[in-house]
Amino acid sequence: MDFTFTEEQLLLRDSTRNFLTAEVTPSRLRERWKSHDVADNDLWEKMLDMGIISATIPEELGGSGLNSVDFVLLAEECGYVALLEPVVYTALVVVPLLCELEGDFPRELLSGLVRGDYRISVACPFTGLVEDADTSAFVLKFNSNKELVACSVTDAELSQIRSIDPGRRVFSLKECESGKVLMGNNRFEFLHEFLINSMAFANAAQSLGLTQRMLDLAVNYSKDRHQFKKPIGSFQAVKHLLANVAIKLEFAKPSVYRAAHSLHHGAPKRSLHISHAKIAACEAASLAAKNSLQAHGAMGYTWEYDLHIFSKRSLVLSATGGDLGFHKARLLDSLFSDDFQLGPTATFS
Amino acid sequence: MDLSFSKVELEFRKEIRSWLRENVPDEPLESFDTELGFHQHRGWEKTLYAGNWGMVTWPKEYGGRGCSLIEWLIFEEEYYRAKAPLRVNQNGLFLLGPTLMEFGSKEQKEKFLPKMALGEEIWAQGWSEPNAGSDMAAIQTKAIRKGDKYVVTGQKIWSTRAVWADWIFGMFRTDPKSERHHGLSFILVPLNSKGVTIRPIAQLNGLTGFAEVFFDEVEVPTHCLLGEEGDGWKVAMATAGFERGLMLRSPARFQETARRLVDLYKENKQQADNDPSILEAVLRAYLDAESYCLLTYQTASRLVNGGHIGPESSTNKVFWSELDQSMHSTAMSIIGARADLMSGIKGAGLTAEWLDGWLFAQSGPIYAGTNEVQRNIISERMLGMPR
Numbered sequence: 001m002d003f004t005f006t007e008e009q010l011l012l013r014d015s016t017r018n019f020l021t022a023e024v025t026p027s028r029l030r031e032r033w034k035s036h037d038v039a040d041n042d043l044w045e046k047m048l049d050m051g052i053i054s055a056t057i058p059e060e061l062g063g064s065g066l067n068s069v070d071f072v073l074l075a076e077e078c079g080y081v082a083l084l085e086p087v088v089y090t091a092l093v094v095v096p097l098l099c100e101l102e103g104d105f106p107r108e109l110l111s112g113l114v115r116g117d118y119r120i121s122v123a124c125p126f127t128g129l130v131e132d133a134d135t136s137a138f139v140l141k142f143n144s145n146k147e148l149v150a151c152s153v154t155d156a157e158l159s160q161i162r163s164i165d166p167g168r169r170v171f172s173l174k175e176c177e178s179g180k181v182l183m184g185n186n187r188f189e190f191l192h193e194f195l196i197n198s199m200a201f202a203n204a205a206q207s208l209g210l211t212q213r214m215l216d217l218a219v220n221y222s223k224d225r226h227q228f229k230k231p232i233g234s235f236q237a238v239k240h241l242l243a244n245v246a247i248k249l250e251f252a253k254p255s256v257y258r259a260a261h262s263l264h265h266g267a268p269k270r271s272l273h274i275s276h277a278k279i280a281a282c283e284a285a286s287l288a289a290k291n292s293l294q295a296h297g298a299m300g301y302t303w304e305y306d307l308h309i310f311s312k313r314s315l316v317l318s319a320t321g322g323d324l325g326f327h328k329a330r331l332l333d334s335l336f337s338d339d340f341q342l343g344p345t346a347t348f349s
Numbered sequence: 350m351d352l353s354f355s356k357v358e359l360e361f362r363k364e365i366r367s368w369l370r371e372n373v374p375d376e377p378l379e380s381f382d383t384e385l386g387f388h389q390h391r392g393w394e395k396t397l398y399a400g401n402w403g404m405v406t407w408p409k410e411y412g413g414r415g416c417s418l419i420e421w422l423i424f425e426e427e428y429y430r431a432k433a434p435l436r437v438n439q440n441g442l443f444l445l446g447p448t449l450m451e452f453g454s455k456e457q458k459e460k461f462l463p464k465m466a467l468g469e470e471i472w473a474q475g476w477s478e479p480n481a482g483s484d485m486a487a488i489q490t491k492a493i494r495k496g497d498k499y500v501v502t503g504q505k506i507w508s509t510r511a512v513w514a515d516w517i518f519g520m521f522r523t524d525p526k527s528e529r530h531h532g533l534s535f536i537l538v539p540l541n542s543k544g545v546t547i548r549p550i551a552q553l554n555g556l557t558g559f560a561e562v563f564f565d566e567v568e569v570p571t572h573c574l575l576g577e578e579g580d581g582w583k584v585a586m587a588t589a590g591f592e593r594g595l596m597l598r599s600p601a602r603f604q605e606t607a608r609r610l611v612d613l614y615k616e617n618k619q620q621a622d623n624d625p626s627i628l629e630a631v632l633r634a635y636l637d638a639e640s641y642c643l644l645t646y647q648t649a650s651r652l653v654n655g656g657h658i659g660p661e662s663s664t665n666k667v668f669w670s671e672l673d674q675s676m677h678s679t680a681m682s683i684i685g686a687r688a689d690l691m692s693g694i695k696g697a698g699l700t701a702e703w704l705d706g707w708l709f710a711q712s713g714p715i716y717a718g719t720n721e722v723q724r725n726i727i728s729e730r731m732l733g734m735p736r
Contacts, residue, residue: 001358001419002351003650069350165409218433219732234735236721239728245666246727254643261352276636305540322575332632335611342635343608345362347642348352 001348002308003254005073006083012148013073016052017080021310024081026306032084033166039135044085045116056091056112058099062114068092070243071262072205079209084167085122086132097140097195101182103149109138109150120150123173125195133158133171146188150177163281165312196272200278201263204256207281210314211249217307218242218292221299224259232295241291248287252280267331272334275327280325285314352646353449354423362423368400371429381437382556387471387513389539392439396467402444403466407450410459412466418649422599429601439511441465442473443596445518448535452584459535463577471542473511475519475562476585478504479602482724485520486530486582490564492521494571494578499523499536501544501567511560512549514540520581533581537573544568553708564614595649595662596715598669600642607638611705613683621683630679637672641665660730667720667727670713677707 005013016126023043023072032040047053056071057063075088090113098106098120112118120135123130130139136149183191221243222233231237259277260291262270289311293300300307318324354362356633376408379386385713397403398412406421407413416424436442446465449458464470481487490503501521511517517538538545544567549557550701614621614631621627621652644665652658680703691701714720 001354001646001650002654003647004654004656007350127502215732219734223733223735231735234726236725239734240721240724242732242734243667243724243727246661247667248729250664251637251640251668252663253645254647255640257350257647258352258643261350276639280640318670328632331636332628334636335632336615342604342611344429345606346608347604347639348354348646 003257005069005257008096009073011300012070013077014276016050018076019046019050019219020077020083021082024083026283026309029082029084029167029309037120038169039132040085044087044119047085047110048116051069053087053090056095057114058101061110063095063102063110063249066091068096068201068260068265069257069264072201072257075091075205075257076094076209076212079206079313079317080213081209082167082213082309084169088206089122089131090119092138092205093122093195093198094196097122097148097191098182100191100194103181103182103327106148106182110271112137115279120201122195122200125192126320126322128172129161129170130173130209131168131170133173134169135161139173139179140182141173142188142192143175146185146192147181148188148191149179149181150276155179163316165315165316169308193271196322197263197274200274200327201256201259201321203317203321204259204277204281207285207314207317208249208253208256210310210317211252211281211284214285214288214292214307214310214314215242215245215249217310218245218288218295221296225297225299238295241295245284245288245291248280248284252277255280272331275322275330277325278322278327280333282314282318289314353420356440357630358419358423358477360425361420364508365402365427366431368402369427372400373431373433377432378434380556381435381510381573382554383551384392384557386475386512387437387660390434391468391471393434394436394438398467403468404446405464407446407462411462417653419421419646419653421596422601423648424568424645425601426604429599429605435725437510439597440514441470441473441516444474444695445472445537447586447596448518448575448584452535457575470512470515471513473508473514473517473539473560475505475508475511476519477507479506482507483719486533488522488533491522491525492523492534492536492569492633493525494658495666497567497571499571500525500575501536501538501564501569502730504563505562506552506561507562508562509559509560509568509718512557517562518538518575520585521583527579528635530582532579532595535575535581535584537575538564538567538569540702542567542569544685551695553653553711554705595645595665597666598639600645602640603669603672603676605639606633606673608681610634610676610680617683617685620685623685624682627679628689630675631681634672634676634679638676641669641672641686641697660726663726663731667714667723670720673706673710673713677703677710681707685716685729 005104027220036250051064054063056349071091077093078088078127096324098110109120118120119135120140121132121136123139123141133139133153139153140150144147158171165168191252222238223231225232256277262273296307300306352516367646378389381390401414405414405416405424408415442465476485478488478490490505492499492501494733508517517540520533521536523534544565546563547563550559550561552558584700598627610631684700729736
């Protein structure tokens with residue numbers, strides 16, 4: 001039993017953090033909102049060079065062969081800066097899905113990702129919507145025969161849908177039924193759950209980072225902002241708002257790390273562990289959004305102030321990858337099944 | 350990261366499980382807040398010690414097994430799984446024990462630890478005073494040095510287990526001119542000393558789980574000073590670190606309550622579903638108890654690997670006390686119209702364990718530092734917010 005990260009894993013996290021906080025600043029995100037550039041190719045190139053985008057691709061295909069335990073801390077850091085480029089979905093959703101498939105074409109797609117030839121996105125199994133579809137060459141989705149297909153985006157008709165998060169670029173796809181079949185429908189159940197789990201896990205990990213970011217913003221603001229001749233952070237009412245966020249975050253983290261471990265090892269209870277992680281992390285982010293806004297007062301309610309970059313993103317991550325209702329229902333199904341183990345010895349059994 | 354138990358850990362689990370199966374009394378003991386129950390529980394401590402299970406993490410020379418923290422968590426899991434009696438000496442074992450390990454002299458360790466593990470000396474806590482509750486630095490009870498003795502005069506209150514305990518530990522003002530957290534010392538006092546008067550206080554369940562303790566020129570040998578004179582605050586705070594946070598309330602306790610809650614819900618599903626909030630509350634009990642277990646294993650692993658506990662450990666107490674409250678109030682909602690009935694009609698009395706737990710859970714956010722104080726600590730020491 002050893003529930004810690006290795007020195008290497010922590011070092012990789014630190015170097016990723018340094019890179020991201022320097023590069024992905026709120027002002028750079030705001031430029032993206034305003035400009036009609038569909039992607040920040042400069043940033044993507046840099047992250048490709050750093051090996052982050054191909055981090056989870058097997059070494060024999062040119063990637064670094066990292067697993068979900070290695071990558072979870074990096075996903076957290078991507079959440080911390082509200083990274084708009086689909087790096088986390090590439091590493092934690094697209095790549096693992098392609099790695100599950102046999103045949104030459106999935107391997108070719110993985111090699112293409114390593115070379116930086118193109119991006120690949122996935123259709124949400126709940127809504128059918130696709131993030132960043134217009135910057136992708138392929139969209140992975142289930143067709144009406146429950147086959148997993150890779151559709152070429154050039155064949156599809158895209159229409160963009162506005163999200164309240166100005167950084168989220170999401171599309172509905174038409175005429176994208178055909179595509180190249182990657183896997184027949186005999187593995188639909190497995191792959192469908194696999195996809196949901198991957199997305200939920202990716203969102204949970206990023207939500208931890210978002211929570212930390214919103215907490216940091218509020219703590220810093222509460223030190224600077226004075227009222228009644230004191231920093232507002234010296235008032236217990238404000239302290240306790242933010243202490244509650246810290247508690248939620250502290251207890252959400254290990255559920256996400258356990259989910260990473262279960263995912264990596266294909267543990268039989270991985271779906272439950274991921275649902276737990278999704279609920280815990282997204283609820284922490286949602287409390288952070290609410291309480292950090294309260295700590296900021298009216299300033300937090302302005303477009304100019306950066307808090308909403310992160311609070312809107314946290315809404316997106318909670319809603320997608322299976323909303324909380326989906327994950328609660330999935331947990332309840334297990335909790336009340338006859339063979340479900342509960343009690344003091346059940347956690348790691 | 351490896352979330353499976355090693356062969357050694359599994360062997361350890363097997364050993365404690367089979368010992369508990371042989372030795373845990375079939376009939377539950379009386380509450381240790383009654384005179385009979387206290388003596389029964391003292392007897393149980395002796396049984397544990399005889400099996401070498403008194404305090405598994407302590408070194409062998411003090412009556413322990415030198416186990417790792419992970420093994421401690423396994424021990425606790427098996428202990429709660431087996432429904433073994435609560436530890437009447439928890440003040441000693443979980444609070445004073447770690448403090449003695451860190452600050453005690455060799456002589457003090459040899460004098461106190463084995464008898465603590467054996468249950469021969471049961472400990473009470475002496476922190477609060479009538480005018481020093483959350484504001485612990487307002488302590489006034491004096492311990493004035495005269496030759497090789499301290500003369501203790503004053504009053505402690507809310508002293509857990511003091512009614513039948515043998516010793517009390519706490520902070521006393523050894524420098525009468527000092528103020529606040531200066532001039533305090535951590536001293537151990539035998540409760541059978543001349544000049545000690547104990548006045549039991551009935552708790553919400555009517556039992557005397559705590560007491561007022563009056564000291565009238567009580568003479569205590571100076572070798573009962575723990576740490577340096579005047580360092581009492583430092584000694585008390587240092588042990589507010591991990592072992593206190595980790596050991597006082599182990600996750601197994603709450604996981605067992607969550608398991609019972611799921612069973613209670615299943616047995617009373619029709620009644621419970623009248624209130625649509627109950628199902629979610631049951632799920633949350635399971636998830637939160639699980640989260641508490643995960644965080645504890647994470648912390649224990651970090652410490653086993655040579656890491657240190659940080660200020661984030663102060664989140665523990667708020668979390669488990671609120672979890673315990675919410676699980677028990679959910680149980681009350683499930684039981685519904687008969688929730689308050691202790692005996693006299695069919696079905697009543699079955700809920701006695703839940704009622705006991707429900708009352709006790711109300712004290713969780715108050716003892717061991719109120720949750721308001723904990724939230725101040727979290728915001729100031731963990732988040733760095735201004736005082």
